[in-house]
Amino acid sequence: MRKQAKVLQAPESSAAADGDEKPTRKQVSKRAYLTVNGGEADRIEEAAGARYTLLGTSEGETHFDQQFGDAGKFETMCAIFGFHTKIGNVANTVLNDKNEPGTPDDAADAIREFIDGAKGGTWAERTGGVGAKIDLDALAAAIVECAQAKGRTDLDPQTVREQLEDDKARVRKVRQVPEIAAAYNKRVGKVVTLDEALGGF
Numbered sequence: 392m393r394k395q396a397k398v399l400q401a402p403e404s405s406a407a408a409d410g411d412e413k414p415t416r417k418q419v420s421k422r423a424y425l426t427v428n429g430g431e432a433d434r435i436e437e438a439a440g441a442r443y444t445l446l447g448t449s450e451g452e453t454h455f456d457q458q459f460g461d462a463g464k465f466e467t468m469c470a471i472f473g474f475h476t477k478i479g480n481v482a483n484t485v486l487n488d489k490n491e492p493g494t495p496d497d498a499a500d501a502i503r504e505f506i507d508g509a510k511g512g513t514w515a516e517r518t519g520g521v522g523a524k525i526d527l528d529a530l531a532a533a534i535v536e537c538a539q540a541k542g543r544t545d546l547d548p549q550t551v552r553e554q555l556e557d558d559k560a561r562v563r564k565v566r567q568v569p570e571i572a573a574a575y576n577k578r579v580g581k582v583v584t585l586d587e588a589l590g591g592f
Contacts, residue, residue, distance in 0.1 A: 419495065420445050420482060422475045425456060436463050441471040443478040445502070447495040449560050455502055481505050499562060500525075507572060525562060527552050528577050533567060533574035 423431050424438035432438040435487060440458035459470035485493035485501045493501075508514070531552035538546045555562050565571050 418446060419486060420479065422479070423472065425458070427462065429456070429457065432462070435468050435471055438462055438471055439467060441474045443475060443482075443502075445482060445495055445499050448499050449496050449563075453495075453499045455506070478502055478505075496559070496563065500566075503566065507576065509575065525566070526575075527555050527562075529556060529578040530562065530566070530571075530575050532573050533578055536574050537568075537570050545552075 406415040411559045413475050421442075421444040423442040423444070424433070424435050425440035425442050426432045426437065427439040429440075431442075439460060439462045440456060445453045446457070456570055459474070460467040481502050482498040486495070528548070533547040535546045535548050538544075553563075566575065
């Protein structure tokens, strides 16, 4: 029998039948173990990777997958547990912020930003606020830079920025393109290569 996927829950209020306000729980994510081929495993001992699924985004569900190593090894199991825990913490920080709780799309952006930073050598700890703070000027310039590398010279940063300002879904979409993400990270001064991460040590 397949194990039920673990879920991350956030509080939601609803009125009970007698009129009293009683807290209920809303499922906001799912966690799964992955085989080396990307299918779901029943137990962590059988898994080589992990999947964290954020529910309720503009895409319906947004998946974050990561492979770690050979199934059944202590290091692999620790990595899977740590991935689920850390990505869940990043999402919770956004969704449950006391002053400015974010949306699932904001949480997805924050997760992407954390993963990009961690892969570049920076283990960033969020301190609150909604989602990832995007520099639209830098993002527009990065898009134009990548377009020019493909031979397109019809785009200008100001026009691109104006389009991004009015379309948050488009911002999320273009930031998932590796070339654009790398160009953006370089413009905002984030670590983007291993050599940069190791520089100064």
